[in-house]
Structures are given as C-alpha cells and as structure tokens.
Amino acid sequence: MNIIEDKFSVWQKRFSLSGFENKSSELAFVQVPADQTVAFITTVRDLDGYKHLVFFTAVDLLEDGVFRLTYMLHNYTTKHDLGIQTDISRDSASMESIHHLWPHGATYQRELKEMFGIDFPGSPGVNESFVLEGWFAMPPMRRDFDTKEYSEATFFPRPGRKTFDTQEYMKEQLYPSEAETW
Amino acid sequence: MSDSNKQIDEIASQMKMANDGLSEQDKAYFCDTRPHAVEPYKGILEKFANWARSQSLWILGFGTGCGAIELRPLMTSRYDMYRYGIQPRPTPRQACVFVIGGYASVKTAKRIVRSYEQMQGPKFVLGLGSCTVNGGMYWDSYNTINRLDHYIPVDVYITGCMPRPEALLAGFNTLKGMIREGKAEGMNKYIENFDWYKANQKKIIKDWNMPDYNW
Amino acid sequence: MNDILLKALYTLISLFVITNYGLLLGGTMARVRAKVQGRIGQPVWQPYIDIIKNNFKRTGIYHGVMFYLGPVFRLAGGLGTYLFIPAVYGSVVFANFSFSGDLLLVMYFIFFGQLGMALGAGQSGHPYSPLGVGRGLAQMAAFEVPFSLSIIAIAAQYQTLSITELVAAQQGGIMNWIAFTNPLAMIAAMISFLGMSMGNPFSVVIAPQEIPIGPPTEMQSSFLGMLQTNRAIFNGAKLVLFMNLYFGGAASIWVMVIKTFLIYLYTVIVGASFPRFRVDQSIRFFLGIPTLIGIAAVVLQML
Numbered sequence: 001m002n003i004i005e006d007k008f009s010v011w012q013k014r015f016s017l018s019g020f021e022n023k024s025s026e027l028a029f030v031q032v033p034a035d036q037t038v039a040f041i042t043t044v045r046d047l048d049g050y051k052h053l054v055f056f057t058a059v060d061l062l063e064d065g066v067f068r069l070t071y072m073l074h075n076y077t078t079k080h081d082l083g084i085q086t087d088i089s090r091d092s093a094s095m096e097s098i099h100h101l102w103p104h105g106a107t108y109q110r111e112l113k114e115m116f117g118i119d120f121p122g123s124p125g126v127n128e129s130f131v132l133e134g135w136f137a138m139p140p141m142r143r144d145f146d147t148k149e150y151s152e153a154t155f156f157p158r159p160g161r162k163t164f165d166t167q168e169y170m171k172e173q174l175y176p177s178e179a180e181t182w
Numbered sequence: 183m184s185d186s187n188k189q190i191d192e193i194a195s196q197m198k199m200a201n202d203g204l205s206e207q208d209k210a211y212f213c214d215t216r217p218h219a220v221e222p223y224k225g226i227l228e229k230f231a232n233w234a235r236s237q238s239l240w241i242l243g244f245g246t247g248c249g250a251i252e253l254r255p256l257m258t259s260r261y262d263m264y265r266y267g268i269q270p271r272p273t274p275r276q277a278c279v280f281v282i283g284g285y286a287s288v289k290t291a292k293r294i295v296r297s298y299e300q301m302q303g304p305k306f307v308l309g310l311g312s313c314t315v316n317g318g319m320y321w322d323s324y325n326t327i328n329r330l331d332h333y334i335p336v337d338v339y340i341t342g343c344m345p346r347p348e349a350l351l352a353g354f355n356t357l358k359g360m361i362r363e364g365k366a367e368g369m370n371k372y373i374e375n376f377d378w379y380k381a382n383q384k385k386i387i388k389d390w391n392m393p394d395y396n397w
Numbered sequence: 398m399n400d401i402l403l404k405a406l407y408t409l410i411s412l413f414v415i416t417n418y419g420l421l422l423g424g425t426m427a428r429v430r431a432k433v434q435g436r437i438g439q440p441v442w443q444p445y446i447d448i449i450k451n452n453f454k455r456t457g458i459y460h461g462v463m464f465y466l467g468p469v470f471r472l473a474g475g476l477g478t479y480l481f482i483p484a485v486y487g488s489v490v491f492a493n494f495s496f497s498g499d500l501l502l503v504m505y506f507i508f509f510g511q512l513g514m515a516l517g518a519g520q521s522g523h524p525y526s527p528l529g530v531g532r533g534l535a536q537m538a539a540f541e542v543p544f545s546l547s548i549i550a551i552a553a554q555y556q557t558l559s560i561t562e563l564v565a566a567q568q569g570g571i572m573n574w575i576a577f578t579n580p581l582a583m584i585a586a587m588i589s590f591l592g593m594s595m596g597n598p599f600s601v602v603i604a605p606q607e608i609p610i611g612p613p614t615e616m617q618s619s620f621l622g623m624l625q626t627n628r629a630i631f632n633g634a635k636l637v638l639f640m641n642l643y644f645g646g647a648a649s650i651w652v653m654v655i656k657t658f659l660i661y662l663y664t665v666i667v668g669a670s671f672p673r674f675r676v677d678q679s680i681r682f683f684l685g686i687p688t689l690i691g692i693a694a695v696v697l698q699m700l
Contacts, residue, residue: 132325133289134388140324148322154386155328158316220455231453238443238450259435264427267443272610275458275617278450302617303455369455 029083037086038096056108062143097123115141219370236361242277243270247284249310274300285313303369309339335368407490419629420444433669457618467517468623474510475627479634486646497559521615529611532676533602539683540592546691547586553698564646574645581694583643588687597668
C-alpha cells in the first residue's frame, strides 16, 4: 500500500495531479488534468510497469458539464490496477488519442466517438461506426439523449403496455393471502 | 445547448457508413426483380403439401438474441425436437422456419431481414420471447426494435422472458396446425405489403447497403 | 424391342427399390444415432417428408446453368454407380447393367457426382460452397487411395474387373468371401468406406457445424430434394458395391437388406464413437495405415 503512495509523491513532482484515491491494496485512482493525461499514461506505462490497458471508458457527468474518462491500467508484476481519471468538457469534447500506446485503444476510442461523441483526432478509424451502423442522432450514451422518446418515435411501440410496481404486483399475484400482512 | 447541437451535426456528418452502397460489380450478384406472390395450389394437393411442410420444419440456425439459448435444450435429448420433424439447418436457403430468439437490435434486424429474404418460401417466423412482441424489457432502448411484425411477418408469438423449451414446442405445434389449415401465408403477406415492410425497415436500418430485393 | 422395354422396366423396379431402401435406411440410422444420444429421434419416414417438402417449395433461386446441372450430375453419378452394380446375384431384375470391367466404371462414377457438384457449387457464388467442395475432393482423393489399392489387390487375385464374376467367385460358403480370402484388402476398403459414407470421423465436408453444410450451401427447394434423393441412391449403391466386393454378394433381396444394413450400421457405430477429424487430419489418416494395408494387400498378390 505504501509503494503506491510513494509512487504518487514521485508522480506529483512531475505532473499536477489533482487527486488521489487509494481504494484498496489492488486499486487506486489518480485524477489528472486533460492536457497531461497522455504524458502521464506514457510515464506509468514505460517507467512504472502499467503495461496493460484493461479498459477505457467515459461517464457523462451532465450536472458538471464534463465527461469523465477513465483509463484502467494493470501492472502485472505488482498485480496492481491504476485508474487514471480525467475530466473533459462536454461541449467540443475532444481528447488526445492513445492508439500509439496500445493499438486496441483505437477501438475504445471508436466506441467513445460513437456512443458519447468524444473525438480523438488521429485515432485510426475513429469515424467508422462501431456497433450502431449509421447513427444520425445525438450519441445515445449522452445523458441528455432521451432514449424513451427516441424509441417511441422510431420503433412502433405496441399500444396497451402496462407498468406495474414489481413488489405490489408480486404480492397480489403470487402471495395473495400474505399481501395484507406485508 | 445550441453549441452542443452543432457539434452533434458535425459528428453526424463525419460518420462514415461501414459499407457505403454497393459497387456496380457487386450488384450483379443480387436479384433486382420485385418478388411476386405465389398462389397456393388448390384442393387436396395443397393440403398434402401443407401436411408435408408441417411435418418437416427446418429451423434457420441463426440465434438472433438471448432466446437462442432455448434452442439448444430443444435439440438435445431432454426435449428432442427431431421427434416432431423439426431440425436445424445452417443456411437460410434450406431453412423454412425462422426463430427470432428474443430482442433484435437494429444491427441484428438488418441481418434478420436479409436472412428472411434469402429463405425460400413458404417460410414461417416464430417470435420467441416478449421482446419480439412489444420490446419486452428493452421497450425504451434506443437500439432495440419493439414490434417484430412491422419488419417481417410473424406467424406465432411465444411470450415469456424466457419462454421454456416446452413453450417453444407448443409454439411449434401451433405453427404446425396453422400450416395444415393453410393459414401460415406469411411470405405472401410480406410480398403483398412489400412497400410497407420496406419503409419500416428503412426507417430503422440507416446504412442500407444492400439491394431491396436480395433473394 | 421387347427386351429393351423389359430391361427398362426392370431398371425402374431396381431403382425404385434402392431409392426407397436408401431412404428408409437413412431414416433408420438417424434413429439409431438418436438412441445413442439418448433421444427418441425422428420418424423413420422423415426423409420422405423432407424430400416432398423440398419439392413443394414455392420459390427457388438459380445462379446459372451449371447450378442447375450440379444436382443433375450428382444424381447421374448416383444412378451411374448403382446401375452398373448387380444388386442381387443371379437375379434378372436386379442385375442392372453389369458387364465385364464394370468395376472401373463404378469407381469413376463415385468420383463423377462430386466433380459435377463442384461445378454447380462453384457457380452458386457462395464462398462456402467451393470451400466445401475443395475439402470434399481433397478427402475423396485421400480415401480413394486405399480403396483403389484394395480393388487392385482383388482384381489381381481373381483376374477380373467384373463385379458379377467377383460375386460368383465368392459363392459357396462364408470362407469364400473376399473378406476372408483377402482380409487385408477388405480392411483397407472398409476404412476407406468410412470416408466414402462421410460418417462422423470424416464428416467435416457436409457437417452443418463446420462451414455451413459445405457444397450444398446454396442448394434449395427442389435442387435440395434432388440431392437428398441422390443421397439415398448413392448410399444404397455404395453399400451394395461393398457387399458385392467383400461380403459375398447377395442371392436374394433379403440377404442384401441384411448385409447392407450391417455394413451401414458399422459406419454408424464408428461415427457415433469418434469425434470429427479436420480435413488435413483425415487426409493424413487415409494416406497412413490404410494405404499401407492396401499396399500390403497388393504386394501379397504379386508374390
């Protein structure tokens, strides 16, 4: 546990890290400013042994007006996971590419472009469709995208759909005698 | 917000189709003629043909969703669908029953349409699971169709999430009864309402990089 | 003139019998396989229904002249194989068109259907079809080697290429069968028969789980019906051929039914017991021990 904190103090001298969170002996998160992220990732990959990109994903923090990108890296020698978090603005969402560090990073970036509309200039094939095959609306994983409205407008909803409160319905239908006692 | 909209328009204009239209060379591989409805035979001949069709149902081995998992126990010793003359077929050309196994995303729907059109008639469709009826638990998803019968004609719906293999067998037996009575004319229905089905399909399948009549 | 008409009638009877026998045999063996897997299995008459259904399909697509001719060649191969084999020894009706030297012709016809199919499948334009045909022909060339060596051995042994004479030479007791007078030739041929019947260890060509179903990927409707009919005839023909060559032929139709049933059952038992070979594995297998056995059988005849 101390090793990672030692490392953090080393990193802090070179990068302006804005936060550090030690979740457990196997997992820690570091908050990095967007313009230093790729440099930081390169450092921890080449110098600290975080050679494996486990996943690369984004979270839409609509209230803060940012996308939070998380690069999860793994160190095979210390069996330690390092999550590198960085916030980028929701408007004109764009980020440096990491495809030169891990070729499969390009695939994650293609997915993020399609699902969140985050651009990664220079990433190979970033404008090709990933799973949606010709999507022309707002990227569907953005939280201001109303999926219900879109579905109703697009997919011919069958009329007569009813929604029940699951707990109440189960009480009445499955255990009618016990429904009063609950 | 307008900034964001402008950006989305920009993104949309940047997006490329996976396969933007077919080349002239590829078009020769596909049939361009509009399909024609085939009238059933009259009288006892059609009855005999329908009996044979109902006794030999070949499923297209295309698991389109999670419901395809129900087809495996159906084939093996516990439920043994071979007893009823049902067997899987790996190519759409030879199959006559299309079991839509549960939810169909837009991407799968495109493949469903293609596979359905490649099957030779008469062909039948079993909608398996609630998702094919009204979208099921994915009813408000941005990428999952709600009503299968707006894209291809469906003969029998089997509700449940998931329906058990017994329910599937019951559905097959219902389908058999319908075929014997001559009610399972889904293919002719599809051809007669071809434009409606095509409009519905094109409404959701945005990168239509295949011919309209691809059998 | 009457002779010709009579011969035509006999041929039709013979074909009718072998077609139905082949279909019923296929249905029975599917049921046997089902029992091995702990299932009840399809009805014995299921192959009939399948063929009727396929011929009653309302639509069918074609990809050109060769696509039409592929199943025709296949059927011609099946018919040719059967019609040059005397099905029942001494019977006028089931003598078919056997003549001296028919063994070579039969061996050619076994190959012929597959070659015709290759042309038809090639024109279908589906990438899996030529792939399946390529695999089929490669495997066929491999199992043809021990089979040919076995034929050479028995032809040298009995100094004839006529199936009727070979059957005649085996009459008069079980010890006269080639299976016992030349066991090495029999073993080599029976191993190659496993490949010929495309039972399980060598079923990679037409197995639905592999490249979908191989050569007939694009075949549908009545094309498929024709192929299924041919499959029954071809199966029957091969069984009758092996019965004639190694197991003393048949003096009556019932003996034929029993012997061919047992020969087919042997391939089903092997098929139910062994997993599937890849095509390179099966080629290596056929060119290994079975070929050596075949060479040994030939060498023993030359000594």
